[in-house]
Amino acid sequence: MKKISKAVSLLGLLFILVSGTIDLDDLFNYETQNIPSYITKDNTPETNLINNEITTLGRVLFYDKNLSENNTIACASCHQQAFAFSDPLTSSVGLNGGNTGRHSMRLVNSRFSNEEKFFWDERAASLEDQVTQPIQDHVEMGFSGTNGDPNFNDLILKLSAIDYYQILFEFAFGNSTIDEDKIQKALAQFVRSIQSFDSKFDEGLEQAPNLNAPFPNYTPQENLGKQLFLSPPPNGGAGCVGCHAPPEFDIDPNTLNNGVIGVIGSTTEVDLTNTRSPSLRDLVNPDGSLNGPMMHDGSMTSLLQVIEHYNNIPNNPANTNLDNRLQRPGNQTQQLNLNTNEKNALEAFLKTLTGTGVYTNEIWSDPFDNDGNIAVIGNQLSANEPIFEKSITVFPNPVSTDLTIQIETGNYRVTIYSLLGTMMVDEEISGTKKMNLQFLAKGVYILKIQDLDSNNSFNKKFIKY
Ligand code: HEC
Numbered sequence: 001m002k003k004i005s006k007a008v009s010l011l012g013l014l015f016i017l018v019s020g021t022i023d024l025d026d027l028f029n030y031e032t033q034n035i036p037s038y039i040t041k042d043n044t045p046e047t048n049l050i051n052n053e054i055t056t057l058g059r060v061l062f063y064d065k066n067l068s069e070n071n072t073i074a075c076a077s078c079h080q081q082a083f084a085f086s087d088p089l090t091s092s093v094g095l096n097g098g099n100t101g102r103h104s105m106r107l108v109n110s111r112f113s114n115e116e117k118f119f120w121d122e123r124a125a126s127l128e129d130q131v132t133q134p135i136q137d138h139v140e141m142g143f144s145g146t147n148g149d150p151n152f153n154d155l156i157l158k159l160s161a162i163d164y165y166q167i168l169f170e171f172a173f174g175n176s177t178i179d180e181d182k183i184q185k186a187l188a189q190f191v192r193s194i195q196s197f198d199s200k201f202d203e204g205l206e207q208a209p210n211l212n213a214p215f216p217n218y219t220p221q222e223n224l225g226k227q228l229f230l231s232p233p234p235n236g237g238a239g240c241v242g243c244h245a246p247p248e249f250d251i252d253p254n255t256l257n258n259g260v261i262g263v264i265g266s267t268t269e270v271d272l273t274n275t276r277s278p279s280l281r282d283l284v285n286p287d288g289s290l291n292g293p294m295m296h297d298g299s300m301t302s303l304l305q306v307i308e309h310y311n312n313i314p315n316n317p318a319n320t321n322l323d324n325r326l327q328r329p330g331n332q333t334q335q336l337n338l339n340t341n342e343k344n345a346l347e348a349f350l351k352t353l354t355g356t357g358v359y360t361n362e363i364w365s366d367p368f369d370n371d372g373n374i375a376v377i378g379n380q381l382s383a384n385e386p387i388f389e390k391s392i393t394v395f396p397n398p399v400s401t402d403l404t405i406q407i408e409t410g411n412y413r414v415t416i417y418s419l420l421g422t423m424m425v426d427e428e429i430s431g432t433k434k435m436n437l438q439f440l441a442k443g444v445y446i447l448k449i450q451d452l453d454s455n456n457s458f459n460k461k462f463i464k465y
């Protein structure tokens with residue numbers, strides 16, 4: 001009795017001590033987040049609907065430096081929550097101090113768009129297709145298979161040897177085998193789950209009869225800015241609505257470039273291929289400062305600079321891919337002739353598109369502790385656990401020396417994992433077996449018995465004291 005209470009208090013202690021913890025019995029809710037009824041655009045494919053188990057795995061992958069060749073870079077290194085999942089640097093730092101050729105993109109509300117292609121130049125056909133490209137980029141994460149780099153298969157082997165991925169892939173997909181499709185699904189679900197609908201704009205839209213009516217919670221300046229954003233240029237508006245349509249503020253899929261054609265680090269080269277923008281929501285932090293420089297080349301460092309650009313689109317004959325909405329008859333480019341008052345109003349309006357929750361909500365935060373460790377706890381080992389049709393008894397629990405597995409004759413693989421996911425025992429048995437577990441440190445463990453004939457498995461948590 002005394003021993004049991006000791007073991008139970010040890011269990012309590014374990015739960016308090018672990019900070020970087022994923023509790024499989026208490027997942028965050030990604031599946032049924034509140035999406036306002038006026039949000040209608042959605043690029044989620046039927047084959048990859050957000051589910052809590054897979055998105056939880058996606059969160060771990062997103063923050064895991066093991067996804068880079070030398071264990072120094074995670075997705076989150078260049079997509080930081082505090083900056084709406086972008087990077088304050090113009091060019092992000094990748095492996096071995098290499099720099100990205102374009103500015104990192106915010107990943108807020110990526111799900112809510114008509115555009116299904118990703119990257120500034122839309123070279124990824126879908127988000128699923130996009131998410132494993134940084135891993136295979138020589139500069140970003142280094143599993144390119146070129147320049148002497150390891151390839152994607154090497155990454156799969158690397159991840160397969162990490163204990164917590166054995167548990168998390170099994171939990172998410174009912175099978176611990178790792179492949180590119182599963183990694184894509186999990187990362188894409190996590191990115192799609194990142195949403196922000198608690199801005200002043202959202203409050204206003206809830207209160208007003210429609211988008212075009214003045215919002216009661218806006219200042220007159222913000223309402224003027226909204227009107228300029230929503231009106232086409234011939235009527236004195238700024239025409240932003242033509243390409244960044246509210247309430248999602250996603251990019252129109254049929255846009256050519258907007259006249260920003262620079263290349264980071266070059267004064268002579270031009271790049272005409274950038275025709276996508278992230279949603280214009282969360283351009284600035286809740287404190288009003290920018291989440292990072294704007295545009296693919298990070299060349300704009302204030303909202304007024306952006307507005308000035310559209311006010312007076314540069315007439316560059318080298319730009320053969322300028323969107324015709326920004327051109328005027330006779331080889332002219334757009335001149336809006338906005339006055340200072342109007343420019344300030346447009347800036348004030350853009351600032352109302354910022355939310356608060358997305359910057360701090362734990363569901364999108366780093367699951368690893370300061371030392372880079374993560375503990376996976378919880379009872380349920382598989383999202384769709386198959387029925388184990390063999391009769392089985394495991395005793396005693398808690399156990400101090402011998403654990404007896406009473407089971408009918410067959411072929412079984414017995415594995416024991418610590419709560420940190422480390423495999424402690426891996427053995428094949430053919431029937432009832434007494435296992436000496438004296439060597440295990442005190443703590444909570446997970447026993448898994450796999451029937452090698454049917455592939456069904458039986459899982460049980462036990463305490464070693
Ligand atoms: C070294 C920095 C770096 C790392 C690491 C990185 N990214 Fe990016 N990410 C960028 C840059 C830069 C872009 C824009 C690149 C371009 O368009 O050419 C980008 C673009 C994206 C986009 C496109 C967004 C849009 O709206 O089109 C997504 C999604 C994305 N990254 C997700 C990820 C994921 C998931 C990972 C980890 C597997 C990751 N990134 C790792 C820098 C990085």
Ligand code: HEC
Binds near residue numbers: 240242326
């Ligand atoms: C013809 C389509 C079009 C119109 C009209 C347009 N934009 Fe854009 N916008 C784009 C494209 C394309 C990009 C991405 C350009 C790049 O980075 O090279 C972009 C990028 C931006 C960005 C930078 C986003 C980021 O994440 O860095 C801001 C801010 C912006 N636009 C604001 C506006 C405003 C304000 C207006 C109205 C005055 C406007 N846009 C009108 C197409 C357009």
